[in-house]
Amino acid sequence: MASRFKEISDKVKSVLAELSEVPLNDFRLEQIELDDHSENWEVAVSYLTPNMNKPESNTQALLLNSLATLPFERVYKTVILDKNLEVKKLTLFEKK
Numbered sequence: 001m002a003s004r005f006k007e008i009s010d011k012v013k014s015v016l017a018e019l020s021e022v023p024l025n026d027f028r029l030e031q032i033e034l035d036d037h038s039e040n041w042e043v044a045v046s047y048l049t050p051n052m053n054k055p056e057s058n059t060q061a062l063l064l065n066s067l068a069t070l071p072f073e074r075v076y077k078t079v080i081l082d083k084n085l086e087v088k089k090l091t092l093f094e095k096k
Helices: 002-019 058-063
Strands: 025-035 040-050 072-081 087-092
Touching: 002 025, 002 040, 002 072, 002 087, 025 072
Parallel strands: none
Antiparallel strands: 025 040, 040 072, 072 087
16 A cells, blocks of 8 residues: 555656646645545645745734745645546645
């Protein structure tokens, strides 16, 4: 099963790298779940991207949450793959 998870993780990383305009820094496999009914894999992953919400001035930084000043932010995605590992759906990850 571990080799199948590695194959799934590699496939998702490859697909997201193709779609992304920036490198997928610190790519993490967060969750893999097989839907027995549909035989689809639901895969949650995260990675770092440049923080596009950084304040433009120190004054703004003081007014905003300190997380807004970090150079990177963690992005979470859910990817649905069929049993042949073809992408069926790509969405923002949401906890159930």
